Amino acid sequence: MSTAPTEARKPCSYEHQDWRCPFDAELSHELCIFHLPVDKKNPEDFWHELACYLFALMMAPNNQEVEEFVAHLPSSHWLRAQGNNWRAYRDLAARTLPWHLTGFVFPAMDKNHNFSGFVFPAVDFFGATFSTQANFREATFDGKADFRYAKFNGEADFSGAKFSGEADFWKATFSAGAYFTFAEFSGEAQFWSATFSAGAYFWHATFSGPAYLTRATVNGVLDFSHATLRNRLLFEGTVFGEKAKVLLWALNFVHGTSDITMQEGHKKGQIIEPAGQVVFRDISERMNQVSFLHTDILTDRLCIRFANVKWKTDPKEFMVPRCFMWVS
Numbered sequence: 001m002s003t004a005p006t007e008a009r010k011p012c013s014y015e016h017q018d019w020r021c022p023f024d025a026e027l028s029h030e031l032c033i034f035h036l037p038v039d040k041k042n043p044e045d046f047w048h049e050l051a052c053y054l055f056a057l058m059m060a061p062n063n064q065e066v067e068e069f070v071a072h073l074p075s076s077h078w079l080r081a082q083g084n085n086w087r088a089y090r091d092l093a094a095r096t097l098p099w100h101l102t103g104f105v106f107p108a109m110d111k112n113h114n115f116s117g118f119v120f121p122a123v124d125f126f127g128a129t130f131s132t133q134a135n136f137r138e139a140t141f142d143g144k145a146d147f148r149y150a151k152f153n154g155e156a157d158f159s160g161a162k163f164s165g166e167a168d169f170w171k172a173t174f175s176a177g178a179y180f181t182f183a184e185f186s187g188e189a190q191f192w193s194a195t196f197s198a199g200a201y202f203w204h205a206t207f208s209g210p211a212y213l214t215r216a217t218v219n220g221v222l223d224f225s226h227a228t229l230r231n232r233l234l235f236e237g238t239v240f241g242e243k244a245k246v247l248l249w250a251l252n253f254v255h256g257t258s259d260i261t262m263q264e265g266h267k268k269g270q271i272i273e274p275a276g277q278v279v280f281r282d283i284s285e286r287m288n289q290v291s292f293l294h295t296d297i298l299t300d301r302l303c304i305r306f307a308n309v310k311w312k313t314d315p316k317e318f319m320v321p322r323c324f325m326w327v328s
């Protein structure tokens with residue numbers, strides 16, 4: 001038996017602002033298994049340790065819906081099946097929100113390891129890297145979903161996801177398709193300075209709060225067909241690349257009034273609810289690549305507004321290729 005001393009683990013060197021990673025670095029490395037590059041760690045080990053960490057977070061008394069979600073997990077679910085050693089993370093799992101998955105580097109997701117249907121409280125994915133597909137299909141975010149500076153190297157699938165709080169994708173990078181079809185945004189949807197290198201699809205998405213694509217870069221199809229807007233969708237300083245196609249087809253604009261209920265059951269006055277609207281501001285080129293097919297630009301009010309945008313003078317520049325004419 002060797003008498004050589006066992007190599008001690010150092011603390012992980014990852015830190016962001018006032019949050020420092022609480023986990024130990026892997027042997028012979030400066031980073032923990034969550035922050036190591038994909039080629040430096042075993043994916044199975046990563047998912048096992050993540051299951052333990054998430055289980056420990058769930059056992060903290062900070063979100064009743066999440067605890068109920070855990071209770072109803074089938075025994076075969078990856079989280080329950082692999083999170084049996086969660087007590088090792090009990091002292092490292094913060095008892096306060098948000099959950100920190102800050103800067104985590106995720107290996108490939110598959111049918112057994114993903115966040116489909118997951119229930120999150122406020123969660124921090126700031127600077128996280130998703131090496132292949134990121135599957136958040138029908139996930140629920142009960143607090144702020146912080147994906148600032150996140151890198152989606154494969155498809156980002158948020159189809160049917162529900163964002164109860166702010167959805168913040170500030171400076172996020174989508175290298176492949178981004179799918180937010182049928183997603184529900186109850187709070188602000190922030191895509192400030194985000195980069196969409198391929199298609200981004202918001203078919204039938206519902207925006208109850210404002211949505212910002214300020215200074216975002218669009219290099220593929222950006223499709224809001226049949227989206228429901230209860231507030232402003234703002235394109236300000238947005239950069240449309242040569243291959244960009246912005247499809248604002250068959251949009252549903254919603255507005256109305258709400259009564260103010262006073263004491264003793266009396267009602268007095270009204271609050272005008274935010275009205276659905278699309279605003280283009282400070283767009284220097286390629287407005288000809290924006291299409292409003294089947295969208296009523298003017299109903300009882302002006303639904304589309306433009307300020308300081310540059311238009312093409314040749315009508316032929318506004319033609320939409322036939323391959324985009326499938327929306328009825």
